[in-house]
Amino acid sequence: VKPDRKKKRGVNAKAPAPVAAPAEQPRLTAEQMAAQQRDISVAEFFTKNRHLLGFDNPSRALLTTVKEAVDNALDACEEAGYLPEVVVGIEQKSETRFVVSVEDNGPGIVHGQIPNIFGKLLYGSKFHRLRQARGQQGIGISAAALYAQLTTGKSIAITSRTARSRPAHHFEIFIDTAKNEPVTTKDEQVRWDHDHGTRVELELEARYVKGEKGVDAYLRQTALANPHVTLRYRPPGVSNGEMVVYERATRQPPPDPKEIKPHPYGVELGMLIKILQGSKARRVKAALQQEFSRVSARIAAEICTKAGIPESADPRRIARQQAEALFAAIQNTKIMAPPADCVVPIGETQLVKALEANVKAEFAAAVTRPPAVYRGNPFVVEAGIAYGIEGYPPEEAADVLRFANRVPLLYQPGACAITKAVVTTDWRNYNLPQTKNAPPTAPMLIMVHIGSVWVPFTSEAKEAVAHYPEIIKEIKLALQECGRRLMTHLNKRAHAEYEAKRRSIFELYIEELSRSLDELTGCGKEKVRAKLRALAAQMTKKGEI
Numbered sequence: 001v002k003p004d005r006k007k008k009r010g011v012n013a014k015a016p017a018p019v020a021a022p023a024e025q026p027r028l029t030a031e032q033m034a035a036q037q038r039d040i041s042v043a044e045f046f047t048k049n050r051h052l053l054g055f056d057n058p059s060r061a062l063l064t065t066v067k068e069a070v071d072n073a074l075d076a077c078e079e080a081g082y083l084p085e086v087v088v089g090i091e092q093k094s095e096t097r098f099v100v101s102v103e104d105n106g107p108g109i110v111h112g113q114i115p116n117i118f119g120k121l122l123y124g125s126k127f128h129r130l131r132q133a134r135g136q137q138g139i140g141i142s143a144a145a146l147y148a149q150l151t152t153g154k155s156i157a158i159t160s161r162t163a164r165s166r167p168a169h170h171f172e173i174f175i176d177t178a179k180n181e182p183v184t185t186k187d188e189q190v191r192w193d194h195d196h197g198t199r200v201e202l203e204l205e206a207r208y209v210k211g212e213k214g215v216d217a218y219l220r221q222t223a224l225a226n227p228h229v230t231l232r233y234r235p236p237g238v239s240n241g242e243m244v245v246y247e248r249a250t251r252q253p254p255p256d257p258k259e260i261k262p263h264p265y266g267v268e269l270g271m272l273i274k275i276l277q278g279s280k281a282r283r284v285k286a287a288l289q290q291e292f293s294r295v296s297a298r299i300a301a302e303i304c305t306k307a308g309i310p311e312s313a314d315p316r317r318i319a320r321q322q323a324e325a326l327f328a329a330i331q332n333t334k335i336m337a338p339p340a341d342c343v344v345p346i347g348e349t350q351l352v353k354a355l356e357a358n359v360k361a362e363f364a365a366a367v368t369r370p371p372a373v374y375r376g377n378p379f380v381v382e383a384g385i386a387y388g389i390e391g392y393p394p395e396e397a398a399d400v401l402r403f404a405n406r407v408p409l410l411y412q413p414g415a416c417a418i419t420k421a422v423v424t425t426d427w428r429n430y431n432l433p434q435t436k437n438a439p440p441t442a443p444m445l446i447m448v449h450i451g452s453v454w455v456p457f458t459s460e461a462k463e464a465v466a467h468y469p470e471i472i473k474e475i476k477l478a479l480q481e482c483g484r485r486l487m488t489h490l491n492k493r494a495h496a497e498y499e500a501k502r503r504s505i506f507e508l509y510i511e512e513l514s515r516s517l518d519e520l521t522g523c524g525k526e527k528v529r530a531k532l533r534a535l536a537a538q539m540t541k542k543g544e545i
């Protein structure tokens with residue numbers, strides 16, 4: 001070590017080399033620079049930044065493709081009121097090439113909408129509303145189509161039918177990345193043995209991996225969080241007859257989540273101005289009532305008075321300064337929290353069932369919290385734990401499964417609020433060992449679900465939930481309650497074990513005593529044993545021993 005140090009010191013001691021004078025750089029005019037300015041199409045942007053959408057390596061690309069198509073299939077079925085039946089197929093074409101197909105029994109897609117849905121990024125039905133759904137951005141399936149096109153040069157193929165009385169349509173669509181517009185290369189009527197539904201097929205460069213970040217894990221966990229869904233899955237190299245089938249555990253679909261309007265506490269100033277300008281109401285008071293959740297006539301009047309704005313003012317003409325006053329008035333007015341029926345949890349009973357179906361555990365519990373609000377958006381958190389799992393090594397940290405709007409999140413655990421809440425919960429309070437910044441060390445599975453009208457994901461890939469303090473707090477409260485229930489169970493178990501041990505000691509003495517007494521007095525071993533047992537039971541009951 002020493003000579004090295006010396007050498008380093010020697011180098012550092014040298015005088016710094018003289019800085020060369022910068023070469024004369026030709027100056028550009030503002031006009032020359034202006035010539036370089038251009039619009040950037042969103043498709044071009046995501047071609048360069050595909051990692052933002054979850055396509056940064058071949059195995060993740062396969063998972064993201066399946067995930068986007070399955071999420072859409074489930075959303076469509078549930079929204080239209082069909083019990084979802086989804087068939088997923090992965091076929092290996094060559095070492096690095098796969099064909100993914102996803103088929104649903106949903107409402108189908110009307111002919112005229114198909115090109116934009118699959119061939120245009122940022123086009124969808126879910127972005128502009130506040131309703132709990134798996135998709136929210138309008139980018140998922142077209143991003144998968146873009147990736148497929150980029151890596152194999154093949155178009156996305158769609159077959160869809162809206163009713164038995166209507167023909168099925170088959171489309172092949174490319175994305176014109178420079179314009180972010182669909183290019184339809186095939187649009188024809190076909191025979192299809194489904195009355196309604198959609199089938200999507202993409203060929204892409206990918207890698208099929210098993211394990212906790214693969215498609216198999218994603219589908220297994222999807223079945224876990226969606227017990228009303230039947231999923232059929234054909235992994236690569238498997239014939240139709242050997243498909244993996246997750247049969248639905250219940251025919252009861254989850255309640256339909258209600259769409260809500262934005263809550264005033266969650267809107268920022270710019271948004272407030274935009275909403276007021278877009279309102280059809282003629283008076284600002286009516287606009288507040290119509291455009292926001294939980295604003296009654298009385299609350300709207302109170303906001304106007306506090307802002308010093310006449311109730312009859314034209315919302316579209318509210319000057320910027322007035323909007324600021326309105327914004328401040330909103331913050332100073334007591335407004336009821338958003339309604340709870342817009343968020344739908346999986347439910348405690350269902351969560352416990354799901355955990356028990358997945359692992360063989362000594363104890364399982366689940367807790368659903370009452371709905372809460374972050375940035376004006378309602379959300380609900382629930383947590384489930386399974387403890388004492390067969391085959392889980394006790395010296396390893398617990399497994400954590402994360403879900404958002406019933407979708408398993410497999411990537412970026414480190415960036416997720418759920419992980420943060422799990423590792424910052426003090427599990428030692430519940431007699432579980434824990435190392436710093438880790439889940440408890442126990443043969444245990446922890447499952448956390450957040451349901452919200454708008455899940456704050458950290459990126460467009462929708463893999464990690466942002467660290468909103470309100471969300472972390474709710475998750476921790478749910479985990480703590482699970483921890484308490486586990487501790488009660490463990491205490492009961494320890495007590496029962498202690499009792500059993502004590503009883504076995506008594507049994508030993510009773511045996512010994514009845515034998516000796518019989519030997520001494522000849523009063524009969526069986527008789528004495530029975531008497532002593534009765535006496536011991538009586539004393540135990542009274543708490544004397």
Ligand SMILES: Nc1ncnc2c1ncn2[C@@H]1O[C@H](COP(=O)(O)OP(=O)(O)OP(=O)(O)O)[C@@H](O)[C@H]1O
Pocket residue numbers: 068071072073076104106107108109117123124125126127134135136137138139140141142143198
């Ligand atoms: N299988 C399907 N059946 C019916 N409609 C569908 C189906 N797949 C997609 N859609 C429609 O196409 C739209 C666009 O889908 P896409 O996945 O691109 O965006 P999204 O689901 O709205 O949001 P996200 O980007 O978060 O997934 C959806 O909003 C939905 O209306």
Ligand SMILES: [Mg+2]
Pocket residue numbers: 068071072134135136138139140141
């Ligand atoms: Mg989607």
